[in-house]
Amino acid sequence: MQPKLPIQCPSCENALSVTQLSCENCATIVSGNYSLPLLLQISEEEQNFILQFFMTSGSLKEMASQMGNSYPTVRNKLDDIIQKISSLKQNQNR
Template identity: 40%
Template sequence: MAYPLLTNCPVCSKQLKITKLQCNHCQTTVENEFEVSKLAALGQEQLHFVEIFLKCRGNIKEVEKELGISYPTVRGKLDDIISALGYTSQKKPEVDKKKIVSLLEKGEITTEKAIQLLKEGEES
């Protein structure tokens, strides 16, 4: 029975190095320092989420249905994984709808510009 790859030390929680690989068929052994992919650092729940996300071809609505969770929860899990992989999530700033309406009422922006700003807010 094979066990999942440990990536962190069970004693101090620091990252482990893989130093030995062995073939189950011919018993050839290779020793050195080997790198693992960034995905190896993800927990089981995060890897499951990534699998579902890929299965759904990145369609967040489909991920919602598959996992039975809300859109904000999907986005939150995705942001957590992005962070765990060492990347920064490029969140767009929250659109202030009241401010857009106020600017429109004052005549400081056109209707077309207001619609554009509101649509940009929906995409984030």
């Protein structure tokens, strides 16, 4: 099992940023202070929901059937994720 990329500080729970990237082939190292991509800033559960949405071609009806939930429950979950991503995007642009 591959380790998961942490997105929050284990001490204060603030968002982590990427400060170093390296090439395994030539050992080049790039340093700086970069924010995580937007979709990595949401929970694994939210990422899985988006993946399932994609895999069902955006059919909330199909997702509701697969998840054993009602359409309004799935729609509300999608709306919550949209709101969270919009907020993160707004904060990134500041």
